Amino acid sequence: MSSGRFDADVYARRLSAAAAATTSAGLAGLVITPGYDLRYLIGSRAETFERLTALVLPAAGAPTVVLPRLELASMKESVAADLGLDVRDWVDGDDPYRLVADALGGTPAATAVTDSMPALHLLPLARVLGVMPVLATDILRELRMVKEEAEIDALRKAGAAIDRVHARVPEFLVPGRTEADVAADISKAIVAEGHSDVAFVIVGSGPHGADPHHGYSDRELQVGDIVVVDIGGTYGPGYHSDSTRTYSIGEPSAEVAEQYSILRRAQRVAFDFVRPGVTAEQVDAAARDVLAEAGLADYFVHRTGHGIGLCVHEEPYIVAGNKLPLKPGMAFSIEPGIYFPGRWGARIEDIVIVTEDGALSVNNRPHELIVVPVS
Template identity: 45%
Template sequence: MSEHFDEAVFRERTGRVQAAMSDADADLAVLFPSSNLHYLAGFEEDPAERHLFLFVPREGDPAFVVPTLYETQVRAESWVETVRAYGDDEDPLSVVEDVLDDLLWGVDEVPRVLVDDSMWATFTQDLRGVLPDANWGLASEAVADVRVRKDDAELDALRRAGRVADDVSEWLRSRGEDVVGSTETELADEIEEELRARGASDVAFPVILGSGPNGAMPHHTHGDREIGRGDPVVLDFGGTVDDYPGDQTRTVVFAGDPPERFREVHDVVREAQQAAVDAVEPGVEAQAVDAAAREVIEAAGYGDAFFHRTGHGVGLDVHESPYIVAGNDRVLEPGMVFSIEPGIYLDGEFGVRIEDLVAVTDDGCERLNDSPRDWRCG
């Protein structure tokens, strides 16, 4: 469990999820190693072949079922007091049955059970075998609306992750002409080192670094192309701070004169991003923020070159709700955090994307990134 969060935070989150379970008429949620489990229990682990579940009843305290080799770790890293362990020579489902008997005692009707959205099919099938008559749903019914509104501890971590990204962005600009001649991969490796040196525990996602025509591919990671004078370079990166990711994109030219149209395109993207930021406030639909960015780009004649959503929610997962996209009528609320990242991509020439994270406030939004958005370096 991160030292930045205390037990009271996790208990409060669990209480809100249990209230949402009641609204969804659910008796039990079963979480698997995932960001949902991490969010409620403070314990983080990758999925593996052994049964590891957190059972959250509608009322009362949660309970873990874990392999014995995880028992000490779970007790040390989570606030959950009930931890039932099984050895490799035991049947884990017999332990699951015992825990379910305790947690579902008093449920007279057929129980409604929510399973983690990312749970592997083999474990879902095992649960169905233990509870053959249950009604099933997804944990997102109860967890998603709680996670989408970040609490104070989460916002603090996201702000600090934003500052790390800002620091690295400004360091990159200061390099200027020294970057020319480096390959994309060499510079991406340096960015990863700087993120860690400036306070990130790890990179939040593989660095996206597209120079010249590679920048026209939005999810080009990086390769052996050398960065030349005048090359527009799309730089998309972030570091993890107390389990929460930064995510920032800037498009820069390290030295020399950029290609024809680049200045115009960069100005359009920057205007579109500002229009979307200005549109953010409580009560506005997510799709209206997307429309604000898209209208600027379409008016400039580049609508076909902006072919992805304007943004995505950010929390324990780099991509989560709310999605800032046409058709999403989700109403924005204080505490929601998401990216605003319009882009224009001219195949075979260059791309431009500018991205900041924003947090919805009571009367607008707070930008979590403040590094320069201009394209000039040095």
């Protein structure tokens, strides 16, 4: 495995599985433009422009990459050459949509496209195909949700790297410094601890902690603040870390300590509930019920978790109404939170992977409210 992608055999298996899923769905093929699906299937980080770049994956037959001649270099980091994929380049004045149709067999046929395909490519493609494509989401979702060993290894390494960042956070939480100051230090630490890029940084101090997606601001940290730190980065071949811990600058009040202990129990109960066959909504309910029993239901304002991989947020979503049974290899966050508008908030988040008989957490920093001493 290189830092940019996995070994070619990983992508060969994915292409074969995607073709089989396409056949099972009764479709002629997939057309995948740049985005996470393309990166998943062939390791390409090509970008979307007004000129069409696409992987054409027929249900029966060899995959083809259609792309502008001036974008040939964008395929170098992919496995197109390693797998011997047919590359059909085109120049301005050619019809790339006809090349796609030819790669699919040349006759009108039901085709699926990635959900990130821009309308400027979808509409002319539909015109040439003679049929409006459907979304490939249902075809690829199962493949992307259930992680292979190489993906699990990347997620575990990403989790360990973000744990090392959280271990350094207390030294950054000094009264008088701004949230932005702390976020800058965290961003440097995310890269220093092994990530290739910073995905996001949330530093929510005091009343800002009651906004789950606050970000950071010029507010100065104060003694007595409860601080929500939610951070993540990109690791290795594009997989993500995402972990939240909550800090107290100085000793917390008895009320905060009590309510936080309930949140900690909710997070643990949800983790213990994870195993194959349990549904996503049942894990959400496990966390929610603990908070509801303590009268805190109204202060938990978001889902319990989201899948993670090439995207920070992807399926499966751990939310009420999602009856999807969990399977070994699924990876997602467990992150209940409590938010008191204008006062404070708290969240505890780990990334977990479903095993044959339970769950494995890739994050292993302490879950208690972390007290930062003040002089």
